[in-house]
Amino acid sequence: MPAVEEVVRLAREQGLVPVGEVLPGVRWDLRYAGAGNFAGEALYPAGMPCLLAGGTAERLAEARAELLGRGCDLLIWDGWRPAEAAERLWDLVRDPRYVAQPGAGGRWSWHCYGRAVDVTLTDLEGRELEMPSDLDDFGVAGAAEYAGGDAVVAERLGWLQGAMTGAGFRVLASEWWHFSDPVVPVPERPVRAADCGMVIPVRGADQ
Ligand SMILES: [Zn+2]
Numbered sequence: 697m698p699a700v701e702e703v704v705r706l707a708r709e710q711g712l713v714p715v716g717e718v719l720p721g722v723r724w725d726l727r728y729a730g731a732g733n734f735a736g737e738a739l740y741p742a743g744m745p746c747l748l749a750g751g752t753a754e755r756l757a758e759a760r761a762e763l764l765g766r767g768c769d770l771l772i773w774d775g776w777r778p779a780e781a782a783e784r785l786w787d788l789v790r791d792p793r794y795v796a797q798p799g800a801g802g803r804w805s806w807h808c809y810g811r812a813v814d815v816t817l818t819d820l821e822g823r824e825l826e827m828p829s830d831l832d833d834f835g836v837a838g839a840a841e842y843a844g845g846d847a848v849v850a851e852r853l854g855w856l857q858g859a860m861t862g863a864g865f866r867v868l869a870s871e872w873w874h875f876s877d878p879v880v881p882v883p884e885r886p887v888r889a890a891d892c893g894m895v896i897p898v899r900g901a902d903q
Pocket residue numbers: 774807812813814873874875
């Protein structure tokens with residue numbers, strides 16, 4: 697993988713920016729860069745920067761400002777998802793209930809355009825706060841409409857959703873952590889890792 701500076705330079709040509717540039721000090725834990733995701737293997741190159749479309753990052757900064765005012769902060773679980781990683785995820789899962797088939801009907805996940813973000817909340821020191829579920833819980837607990845009995849969790853989820861929708865994001869009914877930035881027109885094609893000089897991991901190559 698080329699130096700991160702070169703990846704960022706190439707990503708900028710695709711309209712992507714490093715989130716830390718627009719949201720100073722924001723934390724991320726790209727769950728698809730390690731095995732801690734429901735596919736159970738790394739789909740992103742290790743050390744991949746957290747990138748979003750420029751306008752999406754600005755909207756996220758607006759949402760974050762409101763959350764900081766409430767004494768909590770964002771932790772980003774996913775931002776731009778390389779098109780190759782979406783293809784790999786589909787190969788692994790092949791179930792349209794959980795993963796959108798890449799390119800089906802000419803559409804890709806908004807993550808592949810850098811226009812969706814998966815987020816949760818932390819305290820101001822970066823300690824994760826209890827939320828309805830972990831990332832990629834596709835059961836009832838993952839629903840954006842909270843059905844649990846914890847009033848504190850319900851209130852926090854309300855803060856997150858209020859801040860995000862207030863900044864222009866859309867909620868996804870089946871995934872409380874996922875927010876998309878419905879900017880039109882849809883870009884012509886998703887951004888590939890190769891566009892940014894990266895190659896996604898090959899299954900089993902590093903194990
Ligand atoms: Zn998502």
